[in-house]
Amino acid sequence: MPTRRYAWGDMPAFYQGLDVLMCTSRVEGIPMPTLEALACGVSVVIPRGVGILDELPTVEGIERYDRGDLKGLAAALERAVAGRRTVDREALRAATEPYSVEAWCAGHAEAFAQYLGVEDARAQARGRKGVNAPPVELPPLKVKKAKPGKRGIYCVAFGEPARACALRLMESAKTHMPDVPIALCAAKGIGPEDVLITQPDSDVGGRRAKLRAYELAPGEWGAVLYLDADTEVVAPIYRFFEWIEAGWEFVITKDPHLMDTMHAFERRNNKRELLETEQRVRTLHTLQWNGGVWAFGRNARVKGFFDRWLREWEVHAQRDQGALVRAMYEAPLKVLTLGNEWNTFLKYSKGVTTAGLMHYPGDARRWKGMLPGRIDSAEAWAAVRRHEGKR
Numbered sequence: 303m304p305t306r307r308y309a310w311g312d313m314p315a316f317y318q319g320l321d322v323l324m325c326t327s328r329v330e331g332i333p334m335p336t337l338e339a340l341a342c343g344v345s346v347v348i349p350r351g352v353g354i355l356d357e358l359p360t361v362e363g364i365e366r367y368d369r370g371d372l373k374g375l376a377a378a379l380e381r382a383v384a385g386r387r388t389v390d391r392e393a394l395r396a397a398t399e400p401y402s403v404e405a406w407c408a409g410h411a412e413a414f415a416q417y418l419g420v421e422d423a424r425a426q427a428r429g430r431k432g433v434n435a436p437p438v439e440l441p442p443l444k445v446k447k448a449k450p451g452k453r454g455i456y457c458v459a460f461g462e463p464a465r466a467c468a469l470r471l472m473e474s475a476k477t478h479m480p481d482v483p484i485a486l487c488a489a490k491g492i493g494p495e496d497v498l499i500t501q502p503d504s505d506v507g508g509r510r511a512k513l514r515a516y517e518l519a520p521g522e523w524g525a526v527l528y529l530d531a532d533t534e535v536v537a538p539i540y541r542f543f544e545w546i547e548a549g550w551e552f553v554i555t556k557d558p559h560l561m562d563t564m565h566a567f568e569r570r571n572n573k574r575e576l577l578e579t580e581q582r583v584r585t586l587h588t589l590q591w592n593g594g595v596w597a598f599g600r601n602a603r604v605k606g607f608f609d610r611w612l613r614e615w616e617v618h619a620q621r622d623q624g625a626l627v628r629a630m631y632e633a634p635l636k637v638l639t640l641g642n643e644w645n646t647f648l649k650y651s652k653g654v655t656t657a658g659l660m661h662y663p664g665d666a667r668r669w670k671g672m673l674p675g676r677i678d679s680a681e682a683w684a685a686v687r688r689h690e691g692k693r
Contacts, residue, residue: 317342322382327352328369332401340364341398343391347378359397363389453543454497454523455479456515458487458508459531461668461686465492468531468666475535478658482527482543485519487511505678506669506686509622513615516598516608523600529659530594532666537658539644542597551604551635554596556589557623558642558650558661564590567623571672575618582628593622594661595645607633619676 367374459468486495614625
């Protein structure tokens with residue numbers, strides 16, 4: 303059957319242009335197209351015994367047939383076509399109220415209210431009908447305020463491209479969050495840093511020093527924000543620290559690629575690591591995090607995770623997302639996963655308004671192309687020398 307793809311923003315007009323939507327599903331959880339058509343005031347023909355369709359009210363414009371019964375489907379379609387000009391579109395829209403975003407939120411609010419024993423919030427949730435009811439307000443989250451000097455930014459810069467990027471990063475962070483100290487891990491200082499942590503230049507990507515953030519960042523910092531050298535702070539991003547202080551052990555964003563799962567981790571040079579990750583995690587249908595921006599708190603569990611992350615990375619010594627996923631599955635933390643408004647890539651984050659952090663991948667690299675193996679190998683360092691010679 304020929305099909306046509308519509309942009310998401312064009313779907314309401316598509317539905318509104320229909321006379322009838324016919325659903326032929328035998329097994330499905332909802333199905334969503336029926337609700338979307340009803341929300342646009344369009345008549346539907348639906349099977350009995352499929353998903354939540356049996357929960358829909360008896361309204362003119364909702365015609366039913368027994369699942370799998372072709373003659374019954376044809377008769378229901380004839381009824382829907384014959385009556386399509388007399389249906390009340392508002393009544394069809396009203397049939398979807400129990401399944402709206404607002405109703406979903408109200409139901410969850412009621413569940414949380416019951417769990418937390420909040421009588422007022424529970425009463426509000428029960429009384430809420432339709433989208434215009436006031437929202438349920440639960441008690442505010444109590445955030446433990448950080449004492450001065452207990453927050454900090456950790457960044458790594460080896461090689462001239464990374465050092466130039468780190469200068470931009472630190473200056474931008476000082477502009478928007480002047481009260482937050484910065485620890486720079488590098489072979490030598492750059493200038494704006496408050497703490498200099500000198501480490502050997504042991505791999506071309508600086509990833510070994512990066513994954514030692516828990517160990518190397520000042521121990522008195524209870525909330526640490528790691529930022530890749532090729533990022534730029536364009537607005538205050540104190541929320542990373544506040545989330546850690548509210549009890550999250552690790553805060554990170556999803557990877558910006560259009561495919562959000564670990565399938566997007568695949569490269570020509572990492573087939574072995576990809577296979578190992580799939581075997582260890584059991585599936586590649588798991589979210590790929592971006593390793594360039596994250597925050598962490600301090601406790602024994604978090605330390606154990608970072609120890610494992612570094613050990614996992616040392617096996618292949620390439621990109622760090624695979625090691626991150628394997629370590630997190632074996633030493634899980636209380637993780638808050640954010641969208642790319644908190645880690646915004648010009649190339650990939652189309653339509654995303656940044657919350658305050660831009661990411662320019664590749665700006666800090668001191669080599670070109672794809673390295674064949676470990677980034678601490680002789681071949682990797684030779685690639686760096688060739689690139690630096692051309693520069």
